[in-house]
Amino acid sequence: xxxxxxxxxxxxxxxxVLRRGDDAYGAAVRDELTENTSRQIARGAMYVTLDRLERKxxxxxxxxxxxPERGGRAKxxxxxxxxxxxxxxxxxxxxxxxxQGQESLIDDA
Amino acid sequence: MNRLLEFxxxxxxxxxxxxxxxxxDIAEENSIPGTTNxxxxxxxxxxxxxxATFAVARITRPVHRDLPRPGSRDAMMTVLTQELRSALRLxxxxxxxxxxxxxxxALGIGANTAIFSLVNAVVLRPLPFPDSEQLVRVWPGEAxxxxxxxxxxxxxxxxxxxxxxxxxxxxxxxxxPIELRGGEVxxxxxxVTGVAPAHGRHFAAEDHAVGAEPTVLLxxxxxxxxxxxxxxxxxxxxxxxxxxxxxxxVVGVMPAGYxxxxxxxxxxxxxxxxxxxxxxxxxxxxxxxxMVGRLRDEATIDSATAEVAVIGAQIQESAPDRMAESALxxxxxxxxxxxxxxxxxxxxxxxxxxxxxxxxxxxxxxxxLLLARGEARRRELSIRSALGASRRRxxxxxxxxxxxxxxxxxxxxxxxxYGAIHYFRRDLINLMPRGGEVALDVNTLLFALxxxxxxxxxxxxxxxxxxxxxxxxxxxxxSSEQRRANRVLVAVEVALAIVFLAGAGxxxxxxxxxxxxxxxxxxxxxxxxxxxxxxxNYDDPYAxxxxxxxxxxxxxxxxGIPAPAFAMSLPFGDGSWGWNYTIDSDxxxxxxxxxxxxxxxxSTSYFDTLGIPLLAGRLLDADDVHGAEEVxxxxxxxxxxxxxRAEDAVGRVITLNxxxxxxxxxxxxxxxxxxxxxxxxxxxxRSFNQHPTRMRHVVARTAMDAESLGEAIxxxxxxxxxxxxxRDAITMDEIMRTSVHEARLFAQLxxxxxxxxxxxxxxxxxxxxxxxxxRSRRALxxxxxxxxxxxxxxxxxxxxxxxxxxxGAVAGLAGAAAAGExxxxxxxxxxxxxxxxxxxxxxxxxxxxxxxxxxxxxxxxRVDPAEVLRQE
Numbered sequence: 001x002x003x004x005x006x007x008x009x010x011x012x013x014x015x016x017v018l019r020r021g022d023d024a025y026g027a028a029v030r031d032e033l034t035e036n037t038s039r040q041i042a043r044g045a046m047y048v049t050l051d052r053l054e055r056k057x058x059x060x061x062x063x064x065x066x067x068p069e070r071g072g073r074a075k076x077x078x079x080x081x082x083x084x085x086x087x088x089x090x091x092x093x094x095x096x097x098x099x100q101g102q103e104s105l106i107d108d109a
Numbered sequence: 110m111n112r113l114l115e116f117x118x119x120x121x122x123x124x125x126x127x128x129x130x131x132x133x134d135i136a137e138e139n140s141i142p143g144t145t146n147x148x149x150x151x152x153x154x155x156x157x158x159x160x161a162t163f164a165v166a167r168i169t170r171p172v173h174r175d176l177p178r179p180g181s182r183d184a185m186m187t188v189l190t191q192e193l194r195s196a197l198r199l200x201x202x203x204x205x206x207x208x209x210x211x212x213x214x215a216l217g218i219g220a221n222t223a224i225f226s227l228v229n230a231v232v233l234r235p236l237p238f239p240d241s242e243q244l245v246r247v248w249p250g251e252a253x254x255x256x257x258x259x260x261x262x263x264x265x266x267x268x269x270x271x272x273x274x275x276x277x278x279x280x281x282x283x284x285x286p287i288e289l290r291g292g293e294v295x296x297x298x299x300x301v302t303g304v305a306p307a308h309g310r311h312f313a314a315e316d317h318a319v320g321a322e323p324t325v326l327l328x329x330x331x332x333x334x335x336x337x338x339x340x341x342x343x344x345x346x347x348x349x350x351x352x353x354x355x356x357x358x359v360v361g362v363m364p365a366g367y368x369x370x371x372x373x374x375x376x377x378x379x380x381x382x383x384x385x386x387x388x389x390x391x392x393x394x395x396x397x398x399x400m401v402g403r404l405r406d407e408a409t410i411d412s413a414t415a416e417v418a419v420i421g422a423q424i425q426e427s428a429p430d431r432m433a434e435s436a437l438x439x440x441x442x443x444x445x446x447x448x449x450x451x452x453x454x455x456x457x458x459x460x461x462x463x464x465x466x467x468x469x470x471x472x473x474x475x476x477x478l479l480l481a482r483g484e485a486r487r488r489e490l491s492i493r494s495a496l497g498a499s500r501r502r503x504x505x506x507x508x509x510x511x512x513x514x515x516x517x518x519x520x521x522x523x524x525x526x527y528g529a530i531h532y533f534r535r536d537l538i539n540l541m542p543r544g545g546e547v548a549l550d551v552n553t554l555l556f557a558l559x560x561x562x563x564x565x566x567x568x569x570x571x572x573x574x575x576x577x578x579x580x581x582x583x584x585x586x587x588s589s590e591q592r593r594a595n596r597v598l599v600a601v602e603v604a605l606a607i608v609f610l611a612g613a614g615x616x617x618x619x620x621x622x623x624x625x626x627x628x629x630x631x632x633x634x635x636x637x638x639x640x641x642x643x644x645x646n647y648d649d650p651y652a653x654x655x656x657x658x659x660x661x662x663x664x665x666x667x668x669g670i671p672a673p674a675f676a677m678s679l680p681f682g683d684g685s686w687g688w689n690y691t692i693d694s695d696x697x698x699x700x701x702x703x704x705x706x707x708x709x710x711x712s713t714s715y716f717d718t719l720g721i722p723l724l725a726g727r728l729l730d731a732d733d734v735h736g737a738e739e740v741x742x743x744x745x746x747x748x749x750x751x752x753x754r755a756e757d758a759v760g761r762v763i764t765l766n767x768x769x770x771x772x773x774x775x776x777x778x779x780x781x782x783x784x785x786x787x788x789x790x791x792x793x794x795r796s797f798n799q800h801p802t803r804m805r806h807v808v809a810r811t812a813m814d815a816e817s818l819g820e821a822i823x824x825x826x827x828x829x830x831x832x833x834x835x836r837d838a839i840t841m842d843e844i845m846r847t848s849v850h851e852a853r854l855f856a857q858l859x860x861x862x863x864x865x866x867x868x869x870x871x872x873x874x875x876x877x878x879x880x881x882x883x884r885s886r887r888a889l890x891x892x893x894x895x896x897x898x899x900x901x902x903x904x905x906x907x908x909x910x911x912x913x914x915x916x917g918a919v920a921g922l923a924g925a926a927a928a929g930e931x932x933x934x935x936x937x938x939x940x941x942x943x944x945x946x947x948x949x950x951x952x953x954x955x956x957x958x959x960x961x962x963x964x965x966x967x968x969x970x971r972v973d974p975a976e977v978l979r980q981e
Contacts, residue, residue: 025130025134026130026131026134027134027137027138030138043158043159044158047131047162047163048163051127051163061126063126066133067133067137069137070136070137071136073130073132074129074130075134076131076133
């Protein structure tokens with residue numbers, strides 16, 4: 001798995017899925033991203049990324065319960081696979097290591 | 110819509126679960142409060158955007174070529190999916206080429222889809238009635254009368270058979286009086302169509318009895334418009350007046366959209382037939398009757414026709430003066446649908462043919478594009494071939510690319526067709542029966558898909574076959590076989606271009622002829638306003654006469670209307686009743702047909718107002734009053750068969766078969782009353798003063814605009830009687846335009862398609878010729894290196910290029926002649942064998958092809974031969 005790497009947006013999507021926990025379906029993940037980042041999250045790009053992460057084996061998905069406000073359609077819930085956790089942890093560590101001592105950049109902004 | 114979106118998303122993402130989750134998310138984020146299932150426009154757009162993103166992501170995803178064991182089923186599928194995937198990336202690899210090809214195909218496929226949707230809606234789809242294939246129109250050979258309908262009851266072939274006739278009436282008491290069109294029907298009419306009223310009941314046998322209370326069934330549309338959809342109107346008396354009846358009781362309301370004969374009727378009334386009539390033909394009805402029937406399960410069209418003929422013979426026996434024996438041979442039973450759309454079938458089929466040719470041209474052009482591109486890709490294909498790709502595999506690659514191009518073109522074409530249908534929908538409703546039902550339904554979409562796939566084979570085949578011979582070295586130019594293929598392409602393009610240009614020429618000249626036709630009078634500034642005096646007040650002819658005289662006086666007093674006139678019927682809109690007559694009591698041989706002429710009642714100023722020239726004798730004047738000698742004015746079409754000169758007709762006496770006699774006092778020029786296509790028919794004009802019948806139109810020549818004239822006349826009429834309906838004013842030019850509306854639209858569409866086809870074919874001819882010549886640059890260079898002069902080289906390449914053009918031109922002229930014959934029924938003012946168009950068209954194309962050949966060969970001749978040879 002070490003050969004796999006994560007793009008920045010992929011990392012953000014994985015984190016959003018992680019933060020949402022049991023409630024990580026498409027619309028919720030998008031909310032999470034929109035609320036916590038400065039980005040405009042294009043719907044299509046996010047879904048394609050979720051799809052790609054699942055193909056890479058970093059996410060798993062299951063169909064949930066249909067609800068009336070969704071026109072009776074089921075939710076598709078995502079969660080991190082073991083590979084996904086390993087890779088995300090590694091990416092987070094790498095980033096934190098690089099950030100060490102540079103935190104003032106964030107505070108200045 | 111939801112299902113369609115889900116399908117599109119599943120297609121784009123490759124997973125139904127994925128699609129469901131996605132659409133659910135989008136619905137949740139865009140939900141409209143209070144609704145649970147409807148998607149907003151925003152949601153639909155969002156879903157489409159996501160689908161597009163997925164599609165792009167999938168297409169651009171790298172293809173992994175892990176080949177399974179060759180020859181296995183898996184291998185075939187893998188090859189196919191791999192080639193398709195790689196082909197899907199074509200538009201990104203060669204955007205210019207792909208755009209040109211896709212747009213060309215979209216044009217062809219879109220035109221085919223749009224016209225097919227029309228054919229599908231009008232001709233192919235069953236009528237909206239239960240077991241509609243059992244519905245037939247019955248025609249005993251002669252115009253039906255009321256009484257004859259009785260003779261057709263209790264037949265063996267029909268489970269129900271009904272007579273139906275056009276009726277008009279005035280509805281008052283619901284705001285300003287309105288004129289309505291409807292149908293007068295016999296007892297089994299609703300049993301024939303098999304549709305129950307939405308409210309109330311059908312007519313029962315009692316409603317058709319002599320002395321029964323007059324009743325009416327309303328259309329859903331009239332019920333909503335005039336009564337606000339109030340169910341309590343059922344059972345009420347309404348002020349629905351016609352010539353015989355002042356009020357009718359509403360017995361029911363038909364369901365929305367119920368229009369069995371597509372006549373946009375607003376009410377139905379029960380015909381009253383007196384069973385005491387001695388023989389079926391004894392009741393001369395003023396209106397022509399149509400019969401519609403429903404066949405029994407075991408009956409066929411043939412058995413029904415045979416039975417109709419037998420009944421017809423009985424009628425003929427009992428009423429020989431009403432029905433000629435020869436009429437029996439014309440007795441037919443035809444499927445109702447076929448009968449209704451009879452007039453539309455031929456133009457529609459012609460248009461399908463035109464768009465099919467258009468697509469063929471589009472395919473030829475794309476094939477040419479592919480061939481040219483094939484040169485550029487020869488290297489790529491050679492490398493694949495060298496690396497072990499089989500010929501079949503290379504052909505699969507090229508055909509996959511063709512399929513992708515065709516499907517993209519098809520998708521764009523369907524979108525364009527959808528737009529066109531919506532744009533023209535309003536016109537189509539008024540234009541032809543069932544025109545309002547045109548839609549992109551499943552049939553049409555399947556058709557578009559089939560056409561796209563077929564097109565991909567047509568234009569992809571030649572380049573694919575050619576790619577099978579990658580060994581033909583580019584350095585040696587084209588093989589003789591390839592040159593032959595090119596020549597065929599040129600000839601086909603030229604032939605198609607000629608057919609299209611000739612067709613466009615004929616249709617354009619038809620269009621201009623519609624504008625040039627002489628109606629027989631001066632339409633400039635003539636405005637007509639419908640005034641329909643009906644009801645008890647006007648049953649008395651003198652009351653009627655008095656009303657119109659008063660209206661005439663008041664209208665004449667309006668400033669700006671010099672000479673108002675009245676007419677029973679208008680040119681280009683209304684027919685007239687035909688009457689048999691004799692002149693000076695000439696006797697006619699037994700069984701020989703008596704001459705027949707139309708009968709029109711007009712006010713004395715009618716001829717002056719319309720500007721109809723007097724040819725002999727005098728016009729109707731103020732002295733032709735009740736009590737004076739009964740006189741008529743006839744037109745030249747009436748006089749011509751009987752008299753050498755128009756003057757000879759003046760003074761003679763006409764006797765109608767009703768034994769009424771009139772003296773001819775004048776002959777006027779004929780008007781094309783029945784429409785553009787028919788020459789003036791024999792007609793007689795009687796004075797309103799001698800024959801106070803129901804007048805329906807005020808006609809005036811004025812400088813005022815139609816609308817204010819209409820309002821002024823309306824005010825005058827309502828001042829005299831507020832219960833008389835007055836229609837909006839209409840100019841004679843407008844009436845003329847409307848009368849050729851359908852013919853004009855077909856002509857416009859066909860000339861548009863033909864012009865498009867001609868342009869495409871022109872581009873194609875240029876492209877193929879220029880391509881072929883540029884392919885032989887090497888040969889030109891060698892000739893020049895060997896000492897040939899530039900001009901002789903150019904001459905030679907022109908000669909070679911023009912040979913297939915000439916072949917195509919000959920084939921095209923034959924095709925154009927055939928197309929002209931096919932178009933004959935749609936032409937006007939120009940004959941199918943019109944010499945101008947075919948002569949001009951080939952010259953145009955030869956000039957085009959010469960330019961296409963000359964430019965590249967001149968370029969080749971100017972360049973240093975060594976340079977060309979090195980390059981190649």
